[in-house]
Amino acid sequence: MSKYLLDKFLYTVDRDPELVERYRSDPGGTVEWWERDMANTLLNCHAAEKSTWLAFGEEERRALREHDYVALFGMGAHPFLTLTLFIAMFERDHGPLEYQIAYARAMDHITLPYPDIAT
Amino acid sequence: MATVAAVIASTHHPFYYRASTSAGPDRPPFADEWVAKIEAFRQTLTRAEPDVLVMVGSDHFHQLWLDNMPQFLVGKAPFFDANWYNEEREFGLPRMRLAGDEDLAAYLLREGLDAGFDLAFSNELRIDHSVTCPIITLRPQADLPIVPVYTNIFAPPMPRPSRFMELGRALRRMVEAWPSDKRVAIIGTGHLSLELGGPRQFGPHGPDPEFDRKAVAWIANGDVDGCLAEVTLDSLHAPGNATHGFMDFMLMMGAAGDGVKADYTDSLDLFHTMEAYFTWYPSPAGKGASS
Numbered sequence: 001m002s003k004y005l006l007d008k009f010l011y012t013v014d015r016d017p018e019l020v021e022r023y024r025s026d027p028g029g030t031v032e033w034w035e036r037d038m039a040n041t042l043l044n045c046h047a048a049e050k051s052t053w054l055a056f057g058e059e060e061r062r063a064l065r066e067h068d069y070v071a072l073f074g075m076g077a078h079p080f081l082t083l084t085l086f087i088a089m090f091e092r093d094h095g096p097l098e099y100q101i102a103y104a105r106a107m108d109h110i111t112l113p114y115p116d117i118a119t
Numbered sequence: 120m121a122t123v124a125a126v127i128a129s130t131h132h133p134f135y136y137r138a139s140t141s142a143g144p145d146r147p148p149f150a151d152e153w154v155a156k157i158e159a160f161r162q163t164l165t166r167a168e169p170d171v172l173v174m175v176g177s178d179h180f181h182q183l184w185l186d187n188m189p190q191f192l193v194g195k196a197p198f199f200d201a202n203w204y205n206e207e208r209e210f211g212l213p214r215m216r217l218a219g220d221e222d223l224a225a226y227l228l229r230e231g232l233d234a235g236f237d238l239a240f241s242n243e244l245r246i247d248h249s250v251t252c253p254i255i256t257l258r259p260q261a262d263l264p265i266v267p268v269y270t271n272i273f274a275p276p277m278p279r280p281s282r283f284m285e286l287g288r289a290l291r292r293m294v295e296a297w298p299s300d301k302r303v304a305i306i307g308t309g310h311l312s313l314e315l316g317g318p319r320q321f322g323p324h325g326p327d328p329e330f331d332r333k334a335v336a337w338i339a340n341g342d343v344d345g346c347l348a349e350v351t352l353d354s355l356h357a358p359g360n361a362t363h364g365f366m367d368f369m370l371m372m373g374a375a376g377d378g379v380k381a382d383y384t385d386s387l388d389l390f391h392t393m394e395a396y397f398t399w400y401p402s403p404a405g406k407g408a409s410s
Contacts, residue, residue, distance in 0.1 A: 004185055011180055014205055043186055069316075079316025079360060080273070081180060088208055097390075100321040107318035114317060114360055118275040119185055 003076045004119040005054050009034055009064060010072075010081035012043070014088065024089040031056075031064045070106055076115040123294050124302035125167035126399040128338060128371035129160070131176065131252035131308035132392065133210040149389060156387050156396070157256045163383045163398035164257045167304055171220045172258070173227075173290065175268045175307030175370055176249030181205075182241075183269065189239035190278050191286060193231070194246070194267035195224035201246045201254075215251055220264040223297060227266060230293045236286060244269075249367075253308050270370065272309065272363045280350050283366040284343060287373025291401075305374050309367030311335070311393050312358035319359055321391050327358035331393040334365060335386055338397050341379040343372055375399040 013019040013034070023030040040051040056064070063071035067089075072082050083103070091099045135157065138150045181203045183189060201215040224240075231238045246267050254261050268290070271277050287307075294303045311334050312327035319326035337346040346369060355362045375381070376399075383398035 007185060011184065015181075015203070017204060017208075043184060073316065078180070078274075083316035083320070084205060084209065088205065097321060103316075104318050104320045104322075110318050113356060116275075 002054065002056065002060065003078075003117065005039060005056060006060055006064070006072060006075060006077040007081055007119060008039070008054075010077060010085050012038060014081060014085040020085065020088050023085075027067055028065045031061060035061070069103065070110075073107060073110065074115055076117050078117050079114075121294055121297040121299045122302045123291060123305060123401045124169045125164055125304040125306075126291070126371060126375045126401060127164060127253075127257065127304060127306040128368050128375070128395075128397040129253055129256065129306070129308045130310060130392065130394045130396075131249050132389070132394055133206065133212065133248045133252060135252060136213070136255050137211040149387075153387060153389070153394070156385055156394075160383070160385060160396040160398070161257050161259075164304060164306070167400065168302055169263060169304035170301040171223060171303050172263050172265045173223070173268060173294065173303060173305045174246075174250045174253065174265045175270065175287075175290075175305070175367055176246070176253075177272045177309075177364065177367060178269050179247055179249065179273065181247045182245055183271075185274060188271060188274050189269070190271045191236060192239040192241055192244075192269040193224055193228050194219065194241050194244040194269070195221055195228065196242050196244060197221060199244055199246045199250075199265065199267060201251045203245065203247055206248050210248065212248055212251065215254070215261060217246070217250075217254065217261055218264040220266050223294075223299070223301075223303070224266045226297055227268070227290070227293055230296070231289065234289050234293070236289060249308055253306050257306065268307075270367055272366050275352075277352065277363060277366070279352055280355075280366050280369050281347060283370040284347070284373035287370035287375075289373075290370075291374045291376070305371070307367050307371040307374070309371075310362060310364035311368075311395055313361040313364060313392050314359035315361040317360045323390055324388055325359070325391070325393045327362075328388075328393070330358035330362070331386075331395075334368065335384070335393075335395050338368055338372060338395070339381045339384040341372060341375055341377060341381070343377045346372065371397070376401070
């Protein structure tokens, strides 16, 4: 399990307008492409300098493919990153604050202590 | 030596800009009260007549990332571009550019390192809403040079709350010893109780009004001991999963001084989070300017 890689996916997609739209419209294809081409990219380094060891677990891949933010929370993905990206993708389909409140209600069964987000 | 013209601690609500500039049906019902409170708060900085602003905040995974995460970082650059695509997208924040005070930044880095804080630095830092929100609220003309000081309240492992207070005390001491005739305001922003991405987010109030009530009292009264007795890295999970941002308020309590009551305190109960605003005038000159 790689909380760091989940966070890296959320972080790199959220900061790129084109990737936000791509992940909204084609989550399966985006996750597959990202894991193959981006997961081992060292940010802020020349493209030829890559890591060699980063990969999602199957449940992580599924949660990202299915836009399952509740599962991502349970895995310890950073909740700020998840929330920001999902607001970017789906707030537009709802009235003011509707999406944010529904997002919270989908997590009502979660109690303290929350999953550890340390990477 | 430089004068600490004001110490200011504030929440940084990214929706203020949009709320305060919206009109007609888009203007939220609480906007007028919020704007009135902010304009009164702004006067507390204006009357301090600062020349330069030390701005304590926290990067929200914009430029600082988990592959290379500093705990405390000082920005040393002639300019700081500001606000990011995802902040324009979500909050409607404008792109900004602020001048930097490289002399003060270099001084804080040297003195901070010698005082036992292994400060990271950045010579090209794009700052985010933790710094630009207080510019928008307190100095919207954005005409003063800044020294950004970023803290990690976001990515564990983080420094403990007492370390934030110690850095605040050190910042105050260092600014007071800066060989300059400038008037420096030390401004820092954080959160009271806050939940992001969890079941308690976006409620009718902050997620823990009782914590907020106690926190406002700790800050307003300079109750460092009371605050440290209750606040730990572990305890901050209980009021809301993003409440570690309160440690930036604790840093500002350190800058304001143990047991020193704020000269100005205000708060506003909003949906999602409580707003809180505090100003201290440490120097006689600042006090004189305020009366």
